[in-house]
Amino acid sequence: MALVLGMKSELKLDSRCENQITNVTNRCARIPGEELAVDDLARKHPHAIHRTRSSRKYNCHGLVFASRRTEIWDSAEVAKIILEDDYVKVPFEEVHVGDVAVYVDNGDMQHSGIVVEMAKNPKMARILGKWGHLQEVVHWANDAPPEYGMNIEYYRVTS
Amino acid sequence: MNSIDELDLSEAFKVYAISNTPIFLLKRLRADPATNEISRSFSGEKILAALNELAGVEEKHATDFVRPYVYLVALSKLPEIGYLRAAGDINGVGKWDWFKYIQQVLVESYSPVVRVEIKPPRFSKYTTQFETIGEKR
Numbered sequence: 001m002a003l004v005l006g007m008k009s010e011l012k013l014d015s016r017c018e019n020q021i022t023n024v025t026n027r028c029a030r031i032p033g034e035e036l037a038v039d040d041l042a043r044k045h046p047h048a049i050h051r052t053r054s055s056r057k058y059n060c061h062g063l064v065f066a067s068r069r070t071e072i073w074d075s076a077e078v079a080k081i082i083l084e085d086d087y088v089k090v091p092f093e094e095v096h097v098g099d100v101a102v103y104v105d106n107g108d109m110q111h112s113g114i115v116v117e118m119a120k121n122p123k124m125a126r127i128l129g130k131w132g133h134l135q136e137v138v139h140w141a142n143d144a145p146p147e148y149g150m151n152i153e154y155y156r157v158t159s
Numbered sequence: 160m161n162s163i164d165e166l167d168l169s170e171a172f173k174v175y176a177i178s179n180t181p182i183f184l185l186k187r188l189r190a191d192p193a194t195n196e197i198s199r200s201f202s203g204e205k206i207l208a209a210l211n212e213l214a215g216v217e218e219k220h221a222t223d224f225v226r227p228y229v230y231l232v233a234l235s236k237l238p239e240i241g242y243l244r245a246a247g248d249i250n251g252v253g254k255w256d257w258f259k260y261i262q263q264v265l266v267e268s269y270s271p272v273v274r275v276e277i278k279p280p281r282f283s284k285y286t287t288q289f290e291t292i293g294e295k296r
Contacts, residue, residue: 008256024256033221037176059179073257075180110183132177145177147187 011070015084022077023070026056031133038135041145048139051128060130064100064112075109078102087155092123100155101127101141103148111148113139125154163201163209166193168222168229175225181257185264188225188232197233203242206230207249214251227255235265243269 007028013021034054042050061072065081072078081087082102090099096118103111113129116138125141137144141152171191178184188194197206210230218224234243246252247262 026256031218031221031224033172033224034176036221037173040173041177054176061179073180075182105183105186108180108182108186110180112179130179132175132179134176147174147177147183 011066013066013070015081016086017084019080019084021066021072021081022074023062023066023072025058025070028056030054030056034133041131041134041137044145045137045139045143048137048143051136051138054134055130056133058130059132060112061109063128063130063136064114075107078109078112082155085157086159087157090154090156092152092154095125095154098156099125101125101129102153102155103144104151104153105149111144115154125152163197163205163230164226166196166229168193168225171225171229172222175228181260182264184228184257185232185261188228189235191229191232194229194232194236197230198236201233203234203237203239206234206237207242207245210246210252211249214249214254227252227258228261231258231262231265235269238271240266240269240271 005027008024008026010023011025013023015021038050038054042048057071058066058068059071059073061078062068062070065072065078065085072081087100095115097115099115101113101115102109111129111131113127115125116128117126118124119126119140126138127141127144128136128138129144130136131145142150171188171193174187174191175184178187201209210227213223213227213230231243231246234246237243243262243265247259247266252258252262
């Protein structure tokens with residue numbers, strides 16, 4: 001039996017407290033210009049590893065909190081995950097590989113990623129993230145598009 | 160600028176493409192010169208008519224995907240909230256994922272902006288006055 005999926009839908013995605021996390025899975029094709037934007041960013045960030053091409057199926061929060069299955073676009077939902085999945089905030093001095101980095105601007109969680117490496121001198125996190133609808137990138141914390149800012153909070157699930 | 164769709168939205172599209180949340184997009188578009196230019200150059204009726212037209216056609220170019228958001232933010236910079244409210248009632252805006260959300264945020268956070276044009280007094284007038292005073296002395 002063939003499975004027919006809509007172009008957009010919401011996955012059943014619960015927090016540990018069994019509350020649904022609002023999300024959207026977008027199966028629409030890439031839009032014109034996104035691939036050019038991928039190349040443009042690759043040129044601007046030559047020290048980053050650009051892992052993929054563009055995809056509208058998931059965003060950075062979907063990568064970090066939903067295994068690349070869907071897009072979590074509402075900051076309030078990210079905050080809900082952090083609270084209900086028992087994340088604790090970690091001071092920068094104690095960050096290590098596996099922690100989650102969240103770029104925050106006045107409460108808006110505008111970018112997130114997973115720490116994949118910690119440089120020692122100077123201490124700096126290397127992050128696996130995704131830039132909007134564009135590519136997945138492994139980038140140093142200070143080598144993301146400047147629009148994301150540099151106000152980074154780090155979180156860890158400890159139990 | 161004669162037509163609303165003549166404006167270059169390539170920078171706005173770059174921001175749209177890296178947006179993970181609608182608030183991020185909204186903040187960046189508020190600071191984008193294109194939204195200021197549109198709110199300065201076009202009336203609420205014209206911007207709303209352009210949005211209506213966009214809702215009924217398929218997007219062809221990259222910038223067509225960010226255009227409705229640019230127009231919406233431009234409406235929020237007008238001194239009258241009615242156009243911003245009306246934008247939420249346009250048929251077909253549901254195809255733009257974050258449109259309704261951003262429209263609601265803009266309505267809730269709306270503060271009227273009144274644009275007052277202040278013209279400096281003409282220099283020649285003062286010159287004449289000074290000359291007159293000087294003559295009296």
